[in-house]
Amino acid sequence: MRSSNNYKPHNVIQRNFHVYKGVLLLDSLIGIGVFLLFTVGIYSGIQYTFTSVYVSRVRILETSILNEQMELVRNLAFDDIGIVQGAPAGVLQRTVTTTRNGIEFVITRTVRSIDDGFDGVIGGGNDGKSTICHNGNTLRVGAPAQQAHINHGDTSGPCPGDSEPTLQNDLSPADYKMVQFDIICASCNQRQPLSATTYVGPKFLEGDPTHGALKVVVIDSEGQPVVDADVHIVATSTDPTYDFVDTTNNSGELLIPDLDAGQNAYSITVSKSGYTTDQTRNTIANPMKPPASVVAQDIQTVTFEIDEAATMDITAYTAVCTPISGASIRTMGTVVIGTAPNTLLVDTTNNTSGSGNITLSSLRWDDYVFDATGYNIVGAIPMMAVRLLPGEEKPVTLILGSASTHSLLMHVQDNVSLQPISNATVTLTGSGYSQEKETGVGHVRQSDWSLGIGGETFTEGYFGQSDGNIVFTNSPGNVMLRHNGISYVSSGVLESATFDVGVSANFVSLVWEPLAQPSQTDIAFQVAVSNSSTPSVWEYRGPDGTANTYYTIQNSSLSGVSGQYIRYKVFLTSEAGNDTPTLSDVALSYTTSCTPPGQSYFGGLSNQTYTAVVTADGYAPVSIDIGVNGETRYVANMTPL
Secondary structure, eight states, rough: OOOOTTOOOHHHHHHHHHHHHHHHHHHHHHHHHHHHHHHHHHHHHHHHHHHHHHHHHHHHHHHHHHHHHHHHHSSOOOGOSBTTSSSSSSBBEEEHHHHHHHTTEEEEEEEEEOOGGGOOBBBOOOSEEEEEEEEEEEEEEHHHHHHHHHHHOOOSSSOEEEEEEEOOOOSOOEEEEEEEEEEEEETTTSOEEEEEEEEEOOOOOOOOTEEEEEEEEOOTTTOBBOOOOOEEESSSSSSSSSEEEOOOOTSSSSEEEEOOEEEEEEEEEEEEBBBOOEEEEEEEEESSSEEEEEEEESSEEEEEEEBBBBBEEEEEETTOOOOOOEEEEEEEOOOEEETTTTTHHHTEEEOOOSSSSEOOOEEEEEEEEEEETTTTEEEEESSSSSSEEEOOOOEEEEEEOOOOOSEEEEEEEEEETBBBBBTTEEEEEEEEEEEEOBBBOOOEEEOTTTTEEEEBOOTTTTESOOOOOOTOOOOTTTTEBOOOSSBEEEEEEEEOOOOEEEEEEEEEEEEEESSSSOEEEEEEEEEEEEEESOSSSSOOOTSSSSSOOOOBBTOOEEEEEEEEEEEEEEEEEEEESSSOOOOOEEEEEEEEBBBBBBBEOOOOOSSSEEEEEOOOTOOOOOEEEEEEEEEEEEEEOOOOO
């Protein structure tokens, strides 16, 4: 008989057995995890060690190769230290490869002539040093040493009684050479090359006395320096020959001393990514910018102009807005690169696509006009000549009609805002001819805000809303920032009333006067359009279609802005508070469908002189005698009353 104290039912024993099995499984998993962590740690440590050893080995090899390159330079004659077809010219190749221990390395060599200021600098310019008075002596010291001298009691500037030292023009500016070697492993995922630099000087003379120097200056459309522009110089008639590329410094300049003298020997091309290209030319008659010359013991300066490349998207339509495919369109700028006969920088002929389109990219800023083979241009949006700004992407619409031997396209514009005038009447008369036409849709304009806040619909003299920081009565007809008695407020916003153009229109541009504003002040705009005069919200947007950007002088094209009703919001800002921007005139140019603004076309004319009388509400009449010969275009300027 079993004792009641030691007896355990079968199900209890089985349950304890299952618990024991679960504990064993958990212990096993923990043990495996610890083992894996330990193993991965050891593997990672070994891998890191091998990587470090490999990187160290590569650096040792690179250092050894650089030392060999230095020894190579030290054993060359001074005149041979240079790049083949480079400046200075020499026997070294720009890029070479070498293999050590089965590893391939790429070596890049750079050699530059250095003009030291100790004996003057080329052109007598700044030597990069400062003048100090040291123990009664006027000295020129480098910038790092200037503060140390001042800390020890010296003073900036020349000593009393002395004048600022005059830097002499160094006629042998190639005082010594800087040589730099950059080496990188071609297959090691090395991100930065290892570099070594040394300076070498001539044993006797500074350089060849038959050599001279060339300074390349690169500026943009506003005359500002272009930094890091690529300058490609080629000379095949010199001894040695040259073919190399270098870049401009922070002043937009590249100074190249020690070049072989030669008349019109150096072909130069200046470029930069995203910019236009400027160059010397020798393949056209009488080039405006022939290849550069280098004169012995002298410096020659050549200036180039480049800026952000622009694009024109040209579309050809009939008068009823049907695209014209296969039309031959000639595009001409005004920049002349050669004379007798004149050769234009841009004079290109292209055929329109099936959708009537031509896209011209990489264009220089300029004014452009167009011709169409087999057609007459009966209108253009915007009016010709089309002004293209640096970096601008401008849509251009050309309305083509039947070819006429003699024709007249009249452009009627406001002589203040230069905006097209809508509904102007043009009466053209000549021998046996008389015809009257109205110009297409033009612009809406506001030049007076002196009556203050008015109704919702625009009436001259009124506006919609203001934030209270705008003044419009101190100078009637102008909008300015409010003066608080001490200075001008930093910003102000004015919202116009609603302009109704009668039909759904495509707005082309926003123009305001005056363009020039005081320093540290600015004017910017946003516009809101709608096909309803009372939308729930007027959504003001900038050139990218969002509320985060603004129309400025550099970007005033209203591409993609359409509707029957439009408002503008103007933002006036003053950074210092000493002055205020002033707004005296705002004009919004627009077109409907394919009717060009401010233009009238007369075809079927003869070769004779016609009289054009132009009238428009609010303007003084204009009478002009126009000689018509071929496809003639004329701009009639009207003066507001």
